[in-house]
Amino acid sequence: MVFGFNRNCNEDADTRIIPLLPLRDSVIFPFSTQCIYVGRKKSINAVTACFSSDRMIFVITQRNPSVEEPDEESLYGIGTLCQINQVVRLSDGSLKVIITGKRRAQLINLVRDEEYLKGEIEELTEISGFSEYGRAILEKVKTLFDNYCKINRGIPPDIAEMVVALDNEGRVADIIANHLNISIHEKQSILENLNAVDRLEEVLSLLNVDFEILQVERKIKSRVKKQMEKTQKEFYLNEQLKAIQKELGYREDVKSEIEELEERIKEKGMSKEANRKALHELKKLKMMSPMSAEATVVRNYIDWLISLPWNERTEDKLDISEAENILNEDHYGLENVKERILEYLAVRSLVGRMKSPILCLVGPPGVGKTSLAKSIARATGRRFVRVSLGGVRDEAEIRGHRRTYIGALPGKIIQYMRKAGTINPVFLLDEVDKMSADFRGDPAAALLEVLDPEQNHAFNDHYLDVDYNLSEVMFITTANTLHQIPPALLDRMEVIRIPGYTELEKLNIAKHFLVKKQLNAHGLTERNLRFTENVLLKIIRNYTKEAGVRNLEREIARICRKVAKEVLKHGRDYSVKITVSKLESYLGPIKYRFGVIEERDRIGVAMGLAWTEFGGEILATEVTVMPGKGELIITGKLGEVMRESARAALSYVRSRADIFGLESDFYQKVDIHIHIPEGAIPKDGPSAGITMATSIVSALLKVPVRRDIAMTGEITLRGTVLPVGGIKEKILAAHRAGVSTVIIPKENDKDLKEIPGRILRSMKIILVDDMDDVLKNALIYESEEASERRQGFLAKEEVFPEKIEADIIA
Ligand code: ADP
Numbered sequence: 001m002v003f004g005f006n007r008n009c010n011e012d013a014d015t016r017i018i019p020l021l022p023l024r025d026s027v028i029f030p031f032s033t034q035c036i037y038v039g040r041k042k043s044i045n046a047v048t049a050c051f052s053s054d055r056m057i058f059v060i061t062q063r064n065p066s067v068e069e070p071d072e073e074s075l076y077g078i079g080t081l082c083q084i085n086q087v088v089r090l091s092d093g094s095l096k097v098i099i100t101g102k103r104r105a106q107l108i109n110l111v112r113d114e115e116y117l118k119g120e121i122e123e124l125t126e127i128s129g130f131s132e133y134g135r136a137i138l139e140k141v142k143t144l145f146d147n148y149c150k151i152n153r154g155i156p157p158d159i160a161e162m163v164v165a166l167d168n169e170g171r172v173a174d175i176i177a178n179h180l181n182i183s184i185h186e187k188q189s190i191l192e193n194l195n196a197v198d199r200l201e202e203v204l205s206l207l208n209v210d211f212e213i214l215q216v217e218r219k220i221k222s223r224v225k226k227q228m229e230k231t232q233k234e235f236y237l238n239e240q241l242k243a244i245q246k247e248l249g250y251r252e253d254v255k256s257e258i259e260e261l262e263e264r265i266k267e268k269g270m271s272k273e274a275n276r277k278a279l280h281e282l283k284k285l286k287m288m289s290p291m292s293a294e295a296t297v298v299r300n301y302i303d304w305l306i307s308l309p310w311n312e313r314t315e316d317k318l319d320i321s322e323a324e325n326i327l328n329e330d331h332y333g334l335e336n337v338k339e340r341i342l343e344y345l346a347v348r349s350l351v352g353r354m355k356s357p358i359l360c361l362v363g364p365p366g367v368g369k370t371s372l373a374k375s376i377a378r379a380t381g382r383r384f385v386r387v388s389l390g391g392v393r394d395e396a397e398i399r400g401h402r403r404t405y406i407g408a409l410p411g412k413i414i415q416y417m418r419k420a421g422t423i424n425p426v427f428l429l430d431e432v433d434k435m436s437a438d439f440r441g442d443p444a445a446a447l448l449e450v451l452d453p454e455q456n457h458a459f460n461d462h463y464l465d466v467d468y469n470l471s472e473v474m475f476i477t478t479a480n481t482l483h484q485i486p487p488a489l490l491d492r493m494e495v496i497r498i499p500g501y502t503e504l505e506k507l508n509i510a511k512h513f514l515v516k517k518q519l520n521a522h523g524l525t526e527r528n529l530r531f532t533e534n535v536l537l538k539i540i541r542n543y544t545k546e547a548g549v550r551n552l553e554r555e556i557a558r559i560c561r562k563v564a565k566e567v568l569k570h571g572r573d574y575s576v577k578i579t580v581s582k583l584e585s586y587l588g589p590i591k592y593r594f595g596v597i598e599e600r601d602r603i604g605v606a607m608g609l610a611w612t613e614f615g616g617e618i619l620a621t622e623v624t625v626m627p628g629k630g631e632l633i634i635t636g637k638l639g640e641v642m643r644e645s646a647r648a649a650l651s652y653v654r655s656r657a658d659i660f661g662l663e664s665d666f667y668q669k670v671d672i673h674i675h676i677p678e679g680a681i682p683k684d685g686p687s688a689g690i691t692m693a694t695s696i697v698s699a700l701l702k703v704p705v706r707r708d709i710a711m712t713g714e715i716t717l718r719g720t721v722l723p724v725g726g727i728k729e730k731i732l733a734a735h736r737a738g739v740s741t742v743i744i745p746k747e748n749d750k751d752l753k754e755i756p757g758r759i760l761r762s763m764k765i766i767l768v769d770d771m772d773d774v775l776k777n778a779l780i781y782e783s784e785e786a787s788e789r790r791q792g793f794l795a796k797e798e799v800f801p802e803k804i805e806a807d808i809i810a
Contacts, residue, residue: 015108018081019046020058020119024065027187028080029174030101039094040068046116047087047097055084058119059099060107061188070117072110078192081105081123104191126170128196134169137197141204145176148211151218155179170196173203180210241287258286261302270310274466278305301403304410304464308417313424313472314382318349323379330375331368332509333501337361340496341376348474358451360432360477360490363498364729366548369478370428372498377426382474384426385416389443390434398446400463410463413450413470424472432489433479444486451475451492499728500547500616502756503540503736510536514553522560529563530577531556538580542590545736547616547729559586600707601780604699607710608676608691609734609742611726616733618710621676621688623695628671636676639684645715646674649693652719652771653700660701672696687724689715690743690774703779710734711743711774719771727751735759741766743774 021043028034038047050057060079067074086098109120142164149160159179166172177190177199186206193199265278281298288295317323323345327338344359359376361369370386377384392398392412400411409415416427435443449455450470458467477493479485485493501509515531544551559578567574578586604623609616634646650672657664674692690713698705712730714722723745732755734742746769752760768774 015120015122017111017118017120018056018058019050020060020079020107020110020117021046021082022070022075022117023059023061025184027061027184027191028059028082028099028101029178029187029191030080030103031171031174032178033085033098033100035096035098037090037094038097042069042116044093044095046118047084047095049116051084051087056102057082057084057099058105058107058121059101060119061184065184072107075107075110076188076192078104078106078124078188079119079121080191081121104194124194126194126196128168128170131197134197134200137200137204138167138169138172141172141176141200141207144204144207144211148207148214151211151214168196169200173199176203176207180206181213182206182210238286245289257290258282261285261299261306264306265302268306268310270305271467271469274305274310274464277466278302297403301463304414304418305466308414308464308468309421309423312422314422316349316424317379317381320346320349326379327372327375330371330378330513332512333505334368334372334498337372337496337498341372344494345376345380357494358475358477358492360479360485360493360495361498362479362482362495364480364500364547366546366550366553367498367500368548369498370430373426373428373476373478376474376476380426380474382424382426383420383422384428385420386428386430387412387416388430389447390431391436392434392443393436395443395446396462398443398450400461402462403465408463410461411446413459414461414464414468417468417470417473423469424474426474426476429475429477431479432477433481433484444489448489448492451477451489499754500732501549502732502759503537504756504758506540506549506552507533507536509549510540510552510556514549514556518553518556518560521557522564524560524564524567527573527575528567529560529575531559532577532579534580535578535583538583539587541736542592543587545592547732555587562586601704602707603702603704604695606691606694606698606705606778607707607739608688609710609712609730610685610688611729616726616729616731616736618733618737618739619676619688619691621674621691621695623675623692623699624673625699626671626673627669630668631671633671633673634675635673638676641686642684642688645686645689646692648717649689649696649715651717652693652715653696655717656719660697662700666700670700672699685724686714686722687712687726689713690721690768690771693719693771694774694778697775698779701779705778706741706780708739709741709743709778710737710739711778713743713745713768713774715771721745721768721770721774723747728754731755731759731763731765735763740764741777743768743777745769 021038022040023036026034026036028036038044046057058079059082061076062070063074063076080101081103082099082101084097084099088096090096104124104126105121106124107119108122111118111120145163146160149155149157159175163172163175166175173190173196177187180187180203190199190202190206193202261282262279265275265282268275270278281302285295285298285302288298320342324338324342327341331338341359361372363369373386374384389412396411398411398413400414401408410418413427417423417425420427429447432447435447450459453471456473457469457471459470460467482490482495510531511533515536519526519529539555540552543555546552563574563576566576584590604625606621608619608621610619611617632647632650634643638646650667653660653662654667657666674695676688691711693715694705694711697703712724712727714724716722727744727748728751731742731744741764743766746767749767752765766773766777768777
C-alpha cells in the first residue's frame with residue numbers, strides 16, 4: 001500500500017499535465033468501465049476539453065465529498081488515468097460520461113486553472129510476479145467470488161465469467177473491488193495498493209465479510225418472505241372461508257358472536273396465560289364451521305374462561321365486634337366455637353394474606369355447621385358457596401375432566417367459583433369425611449392441592465388447563481367425624497368441635513331462632529302462631545332424638561305449614577296457641593318415649609352409652625343364658641372390635657367365677673347370647689366393654705341391673721376400665737334419656753369440664769377404674785343369696801387365674 005507518498009519523490013520520472021476530474025463518491029479502477037455524472041462547471045470544462053483532444057483524463061476521488069472546489073489537501077494522492085468513451089449532454093446542462101480506467105497514477109501537483117483543474121501526474125507501475133502463494137489466493141478468491149455472484153444478483157454474469165477466466169491477480173483484485181459493497185475509503189485503499197498479491201489478499205478479506213453479510217441478509221429475507229406468504233395464505237383462506245360461510249347463510253351471526261367473544265375476553269382481565277389460551281381458542285373457533293360439535297366444545301370452553309371470576313372481589317369487612325354481633329345474631333350459645341371463629345378471623349385480617357389453616361367444623365348433623373359458615377361469610381362481607389363432598393369418589397369431580405372427553409366439565413371447585421362470581425368467597429366444603437377413594441383416583445389428594453396455601457394460587461383444573469388462583473378463597477370444611485378424614489388433609493385444618501346441644505340449649509335455640517325463622521319462612525306472624533315452652537320441650541323430647549336441631553326445626557315447620565293453611569282459610573287474623581294437648585293433632589302420635597330407660601330393673605339388661613356420628617346414643621345390651629355347650633352368640637350387627645370386646649368381657653367373668661360364686665366350668669354348660677337391639681344399625685368400638693360384662697354377670701348371677709344407670713368404658717381381661725372417647729356426647733344422650741347415674745372411666749374425668757354444670761348437677765357421675773366398681777354400683781342384690789354373694793364379692797381377694805388368661809390368648 002502506498003500511504004503518504006512524497007509528491008516530489010520522483011523528480012526524474014515521466015510526468016505530464018492533463019485535465020483532472022475530481023469524484024465525490026466513487027473510485028474508478030483500471031480496466032473498469034463506468035458511467036459517471038458530471039455537474040460541476042470546471043469538471044464539465046475538463047471533460048469537454050479532453051473529449052476534443054486525446055480523450056485521456058485523470059480521475060481522482062475527494063477525501064471529503066462535500067468540498068465544492070477541491071484543493072490538493074482534499075484529494076487522495078492516487079487516482080486513475082482514464083479514457084472517455086462517450087459523453088452525453090443532459091437537459092440540465094450536466095454530462096453523462098462513460099469512461100474506462102487505464103492505469104494508476106499519482107498526483108504530483110494540482111494545477112489550478114480558471115477553466116478547469118489539471119494535474120501533474122506520474123503513472124505508476126504495479127509490483128507483480130509469479131508466486132505459488134499468489135496463485136492459491138487467486139483460486140480462493142475466484143471460488144468465493146463465484147459463490148458471491150450466485151447470491152448477489154446485482155453483478156452481471158459476464159463479470160463472474162471474466163474473473164474465472166483471468167490469470168492476473170492485480171486485475172482480478174480490481175474487478176472484484178469495483179463490485180463489492182464497500183466504503184469509498186476501502187476502495188481507495190485497494191486502488192493505492194500497488195502490490196498485486198497484497199491487493200488480492202485485501203480484496204479476499206473484504207469479499208469474505210461482504211459475502212457473510214449477504215448470506216445473513218438473504219436468510220432474513222427468506223424468513224420474512226415465508227412469514228409473509230403464510231400470513232397471506234391464511235388471510236386468503238380465511239376470506240374464502242368467510243365467503244363460503246356467507247353463501248351458506250350463517251356468517252353474519254357467527255361474526256358478531258366471535259366479535260362479541262373477543263371483546264369479552266379483552267375486557268375480562270384474565271391472567272396472562274388464560275388470556276392467551278382464550279384468544280388461541282377463539283382463533284380456532286373462527287376457522288371452524290359454527291355448527292360443528294367441535295365448535296360447541298371450543299365455545300363452551302371460552303365461555304367458562306370468561307364467566308369465571310379473575311379479578312372480581314368483595315371488600316373484606318374487618319370489624320371484629322361487628323362480626324361478633326353477626327355470629328350472635330345467627331346462633332345461640334356455642335360460645336367456645338364463636339370465640340375460636342373470631343380469633344381466627346382476627347388473625348386472618350391482621351395477617352392479610354391467607355396462609356392460616358382451613359377451619360374444619362366437626363359435629364353431628366344439625367348442630368349449625370353450615371349456618372355458622374354462612375354467618376362467617378356474612379360477617380366478613382364475602383359471598384358464600386357450598387359444595388357437598390358426600391359420596392365423591394372420583395378425583396375428576398374435584399379437578400374436572402380433560403377436554404378430550406365428551407361432555408367434559410370443570411371440577412366442583414371451579415364450577416362453584418363461577419357460581420360465587422368473586423375470587424374471595426367463603427367456600428364451604430361440606431362432609432369432607434364422606435369422600436372415598438377408588439380406582440378413579442383419590443379426591444382427597446386433589447383436595448389437598450385446593451386447600452394447601454402453598455399451592456392453591458395456581459390450582460390446575462384439568463378442563464380449564466390454565467392455573468387458577470384460589471389463594472384468596474376462605475375455605476371452611478365440615479365433617480361428622482374426624483377418623484374418616486385422611487390424615488394429610490386433616491393436617492391442613494384447624495378443627496373446631498361442635499358436640500351437640502343439651503335439652504335446654506335446644507329449647508333456647510327453638511325459642512329464639514327456629515320458631516322465628518320458620519314463621520318468616522311460612523309468611524306467618526307471632527300473632528298467628530305461638531308456642532309455649534312446654535310444647536317446644538315436648539317436641540324436643542317426644543318427636544326428636546338427635547344431637548342437633550334439624551328435626552326439631554322440621555317439626556316446627558310442619559306445625560307452621562298446617563297453621564298457614566288455617567290462616568288462608570280463616571283470614572289473616574287467625575291466631576292459634578299450640579299447647580301440649582293440641583300437639584298430637586298437629587304432629588301425630590309421639591315418636592319417641594322420653595327416657596328410654598327401662599320401667600323396671602331387669603336381669604341381663606344394662607344401658608350402654610355409644611357415640612355415633614349423629615351424636616351420643618343409649619344402647620341397651622341384653623344377655624340371656626341358656627343351657628348349652630359353652631357357645632358365645634353375639635348378634636346385633638356388631639363390628640369386629642365390639643365382638644372382641646364381648647369376648648374379653650366373658651373372659652373377665654370366667655376369671656372371676658369363684659368370686660361370683662359360679663362353678664369354675666359354668667361356661668361349659670351354658671350358651672351365652674349377647675344382643676344389642678336396633679340390629680339394623682352397624683355398631684363398633686370398644687366402649688361397650690363394661691356394659692356387656694355387667695349384663696353377662698347380671699344374667700349369670702340372676703341379679704338385676706339398676707334401670708336408671710348407664711355406663712361406658714373399655715374393659716381389659718383383668719377387669720381394668722380404660723378411658724373412651726365422646727364423653728360429652730354420651731352424657732348429653734344419657735341426660736336426654738332421663739338417666740340419673742352415669743358410670744365412666746376414671747381417666748375420663750378431664751372430659752367433664754366440657755359439660756354444662758347444670759347437667760352435671762342434675763345427674764350422678766361415678767368414676768371407676770375397675771370392673772368391680774362398676775358391678776358394685778350397677779347390680780342390685782335383692783335376695784339373701786345374692787346379697788351374700790355380694791358380700792363375698794366385696795371382700796374379694798385379687799385372684800387372677802393365670803390359666804384362664806392363657807386360654808383366652810390361645
Ligand atoms: P349442620 O350443617 O351442622 O348439619 P345446619 O347448619 O344445617 O347444620 O343447621 C340446621 C339448622 O339448625 C339451621 O337452620 C341452623 O340455623 C339451626 N341451628 C343450628 N344450631 C343453631 C344455633 N346454635 N343457633 C341457632 N340456630 C341453630
